[in-house]
Structure formats: C-alpha cells, structure tokens
Amino acid sequence: MNELIKIKMSDENASLWPDFLKSALHENERFSLVVEPERKLCDLCDYLYYREEILSFHSNELGEMSFDFEELMKYHQRQNYALSKEPLAKALAIKGSGEKRVIWDTTCGTGKDSLLISFFGAKLTSFERNPAVFLLLKDALRRFPVDFHLEFGDARTLSHSVRPEVIYYDPMYPAKKKSALARKEMRIFKEIVGDDPDSKEFLEWALKTATERVVVKRPLEADPIKEKPTASYVGKSTRYDMYKIF
Template identity: 40%
Template sequence: MPKLPLITISCTASSDTILQKARALAKKLGLDFCDKKQCRNRYILTYTDEHLELGVNEQLENCKEKHSPLFVDFIHGNAGYRHARNCTIKQPLARAVGIKSGFRPDIFDATAGLGGDGFVLACLGSNVILNERSPIIGALLEDAMQRGLQAQNATSEVIQKRMTLLLGDAKENIKHLTSPPYTVYLDPMYPHSKKSALNKKEMRMIRDIVGDDDDSEELLETALRYAGNRVVVKRPKGAERLNSKNPSHVIEMKNSRFDVYMINHL
C-alpha cells in the first residue's frame, strides 16, 4: 500500500450510521479519526450527509488558499453530462480502446483516478475494471459507486453490470485476472507543466495524495505483456512517449492524444 500523506478522517454528519462508516473507514485505512475542528493534518477525508469528500484543512495557519472539496459523482456534474451527451462510439476515447459498432471490448483501466474515462467506457457498453492504487482515491471511487448503485436509474445499471473496482498495484492485479483484457488503458499523471490542468487546486491536491506516476514506464511494459489486443496510453499534447516506444498509431485531440499499441504489431 502506498505511503499515505498526513491525512485525517472526520465526519460532519449527525447520523450515527454515517459516523460509524467514518470510523470504520479510518480503521480500514489506518488513519486517525477526529473531530474536524480538532484536526491538525493538512488533508481531511470527511463523510457528510451527501458523500465522502477530500478537503484541505483550512484551519491551519499556513493554508491561505480556499479549496473546494474533492469527491466523485457519477450521477451529476461532468460525469452525468458525459453520460447524457457524449456517449458516442465516434469519440476519440472509444475509437482508441477498440469500441466499434457491434463490439464492446473488456477494458482494464490501470490508472482509474477519479473514474471519469472508465465510467464513459462502461456507459458505452464495455465491461470495465477500474484499478486504483491510492487507497484515498479508491475510497472516493468506492463511495461514488455505492451512491450510484442506490440511484435506481441508468447510472446504477451501468455501475452494477459493467464496473468493477480493484485497489492496489495494477502491475500485480492484472496478472491475476481470469482472462486477459482486450484493452489496457493507461492515463498516468501528466508531467509538470505551466499549462497543465494539474496546476488547478484540486489536481494539485490529487498529486499530493497520489504522487507522481514514477513507474508508468514499467506499467506500460507490464500492460503490453498482459493485454489481449492493445494498450492505450493517454498523453498530453507534445509529451514524449512512454519508454520512447513508438505506438502503432495515434489519435490526436486538441490538448492531448491517445498512443495506441496494437499487440500483434509490436
């Protein structure tokens, strides 16, 4: 399990049930549980009446910036919009992973993060295994999936039938799958850049929690050994290839690209 940053679990809800969930999660992750007003760590993982969220402890004297809490929501917001408006097999992501008319590949999303791309692929009809190695981000994902299942709508059906969450090192988890995934999808942490979205407050928080993907080149090599048909790597526009390895083909977008490695062509 990755080394966790200085983080505390808290709870602002009055419900005894949610309070018990917060204490159980603290025990599971090996983190301290405390009243939010007494927390002295930089980050606080908080159960509210609505969801589990990750926030910056703004009570600290050295914390001068305002930060919106980070949580995952597959029903509303960006995920809900993408589900309602952008579920087409003609989009670059779908073409990159091998989705086409009459065919929906099984996909191993090795760097699930906040689950946005994995959710879209599941909405398009693929069975998706989301792998997240950060226990903190994994907890946010698990909370979002549980809330999505309770919605009793199209989102709950997508999550129940086509999304599976695995926690831990993707390089190890992929070795123990019952069958090779048709596509392995990698979206490693983008390199530092003045123009990168990672300079947004919430993305800086994610980098603090997750760290840099220093093993992304090793992960690519493992993916190439275990993928059934292809490995897809999402990269920023202009970024160098992982391992300086030339892909079979590239799908370009405005600010990023998909490097596609076809197994039979390597």
C-alpha cells in the same frame, strides 16, 4: 446525516465511520494492510470529510473535492457521441456492436475515464492503488452505481483468471510548471496522488499482459512513454497512444 465526521486513515474513532467505509476497510486484506498507523493523506489534506453522506478530500488551503458520477453521467447522456469519431472509443476500438470488449482501466483516479469507457460500452474493471482515492471512488459508486468493477491495488500485483483484451493506462504527468491557474480539483488531486514514476515499467508489463492492445493517455505536448505507438488518436487536449499486440 448532516454531522461532519473527520476521518483519518487510522482513526481511533473508526466506530463513528459510515458503514460503507468500514466495509471498504474490511472487505479485503490488501486494503487493510495499507492503512498504516497515523498515515497522513497528503501535505495539504490531513483528513477525509464525511458530511451529508458525501466523502471528500479536505484541504485547508484549497477546500473540498468529492467525485460525483451522477452529474458526469448526465453530461455524457446529453452528448450524442458517435463512437466512430470519439478519440478514446477509437483508441480502445469500442464500436458499440458485437460482444463488449474486456478492458482494464489500470489508473482509475477520479473515475472520469472509467465512467466514459463504461458509457461507451465495455466489460470494465478499474484499478486504483491510492487508498484515499479508492475510498472516494467507493463513495461515488455507492451514491451512483456505474457499470464497472473497482479493485484496490496495482493490477500488476493482483492475480486474475483472465487476461484483458485492452489495457488503458493514464499515469500522472509531471506538471510543466507550477501553475496557480490549474483547476482547484486538479491541484488537490495532484497533491494527494503525487507522480507515477513507474510508467515505463508499467507499460512494458501491460504490453505483455493485454491480448489485443494497450492505450496510453498523454498530454498533447508530451512524448510517448514508449516510442512508435501503432497509432495515436488526438483529442482537444489529450492524445491516446495505442500499441497493438501482434
């Protein structure tokens, strides 16, 4: 289908929506509840666009953004990662042998970290509470299925029969200054999601919920959300603060 469908979260033309979107809306009550009448997605972006079977954010100023897991997966497959050297795998203690760890990525976002964690090997459940971001993730997973389970909402408010061994948390970090140089995709994403001001409370909840460790992703220059992580694993532009549960 090449025709462009412009989608508002409360679209009167919902009958025109592609089926996977309709079912995303109807598949659970939690999701339909947040679809308020005339909800505006963000200041820069009034509509989701669906064209050539791809769902994207659309901003008049910045253009379009969609998530593409196939390209990302091909990239990872070319890398020949050694898990013992990768800061993220080390922080999560994924060793590539034995039983897969039960991990929750509680801030799925663009799905990049979820995809990498799944590629490293884990029993992964990912959560996203922003409805527009959740729909783009659903679309990316429909076009290229990846081995993680996606849930809509905040892990704190959902009930679960098992506790995860590891909770991974990557909240939005307030930009130091408004940078015209920030990548277009980052700017669109930031505009849609805003900040995550509840990170301290979230971390306290995570430390009571994970059975083995909590890993928090931070920019290199940022302070830890909570003092004295058990260990920090440093990458090129990021740091993973790990809090072991004793």
